[in-house]
Amino acid sequence: KAGVTQTPRYLIKTRGQQVTLSCSPISGHRSVSWYQQTPGQGLQFLFEYFSETQRNKGNFPGRFSGRQFSNSRSEMNVSTLELGDSALYLCASSLRSPTINSYNEQFFGPGTRLTVL
Amino acid sequence: GIQVEQSPPDLILQEGANSTLRCNFSDSVNNLQWFHQNPWGQLINLFYIPSGTKQNGRLSATTVATERYSLLYISSSQTTDSGVYFCAVPATGANSKLTFGKGITLSVRP
Numbered sequence: 001k002a003g004v005t006q007t008p009r010y011l012i013k014t015r016g017q018q019v020t021l022s023c024s025p026i027s028g029h030r031s032v033s034w035y036q037q038t039p040g041q042g043l044q045f046l047f048e049y050f051s052e053t054q055r056n057k058g059n060f061p062g063r064f065s066g067r068q069f070s071n072s073r074s075e076m077n078v079s080t081l082e083l084g085d086s087a088l089y090l091c092a093s094s095l096r097s098p099t100i101n102s103y104n105e106q107f108f109g110p111g112t113r114l115t116v117l
Numbered sequence: 118g119i120q121v122e123q124s125p126p127d128l129i130l131q132e133g134a135n136s137t138l139r140c141n142f143s144d145s146v147n148n149l150q151w152f153h154q155n156p157w158g159q160l161i162n163l164f165y166i167p168s169g170t171k172q173n174g175r176l177s178a179t180t181v182a183t184e185r186y187s188l189l190y191i192s193s194s195q196t197t198d199s200g201v202y203f204c205a206v207p208a209t210g211a212n213s214k215l216t217f218g219k220g221i222t223l224s225v226r227p
Contacts, residue, residue: 033213037158043203043217056214088158096213105150106215108160 001027004093004109012115018079021112025072025093031055032074033106034066037088046089049074050096078114086116119144121206123218130194130225138189138221140204147207149180151189154201154220163189163202194225 005024013019025032033056034046045058049068066076072093078085090111094104120143130136140149151163164171164178166187171178175194180187191198201222205215 031213033215035215042219043205043215045214045216048213050213056208058214090158090160092160092215094213104213105162105165106213107162108152110157110159113158 004091004107006089006091006109006112008112009110010113010115012117013081014117015081015083017081018077019081019114020075020077021089021091021114023074023076023091023093023109025074025091026107029093029095029107030072031094031096031104032068032072033092033094034074034076035090035092036060037090037111038084038086043090046076081116083116086114088113118208119146119206119216121204121216121218123202123204123221126219126221128221128223130223132194132196132225132227134194134225135190135192136194136223138191138202138223140187140189140218142185142187142204142206144209145182145185149187150205150215151178151187152203152205153198154203156200160203191223194223196225196227199223199225 031050033048037043048056052068068074088111092106092108094106122141148167152160168182175192177190201220205217208214
């Protein structure tokens with residue numbers, strides 16, 4: 001079974017631009033979560049999408065948004081890029097049980113390394 | 118929210134040595150994952166372990182949920198074990214939202 005894929009792997013943008021990152025989950029997985037990793041803040045949860053709906057959101061400004069398509073692929077968008085948005089962006093997929101107290105193992109993609117100049 | 122602390126922050130070992138990495142969490146959890154981040158940044162799943170002990174080759178993990186900690190054991194370490202090890206737990210009521218520790222950087226010297 002193919003793993004989680006992310007495109008592009010590397011990206012260089014300038015301040016003020018916007019960027020779109022893509023994530024394809026493992027076949028059969030319906031939940032996609034996004035995380036930002038920086039040296040200062042570590043790994044932080046951005047948001048989760050399931051059945052094309054945002055289910056959970058982290059503490060990030062509205063410049064960070066996402067969406068999920070009917071085939072479970074997800075995109076995240078960052079508008080008006082700032083230098084501090086330079087980071088490794090990781091997405092994770094899981095089966096996501098409908099029971100709130102259940103947990104499904106998450107599997108991560110290789111990440112997209114974004115550099116903002 | 119839940120807090121996750123990992124120790125020690127850095128670990129240097131000679132090849133062949135054994136090590137224990139610790140993860141403490143501030144609240145009860147219904148699961149826990151251990152990851153190894155490779156040099157290219159990808160998080161590789163090591164264990165998915167809400168409680169008890171699991172083993173996979175030279176690696177094993179134990180979670181004692183009632184005491185809010187988990188341990189990752191690496192035996193007969195190899196240079197390829199180098200990297201950053203993270204533990205992560207799901208948020209209460211938001212199982213897909215993982216909270217990560219700051220990681221443990223392991224360097225295995227030949």
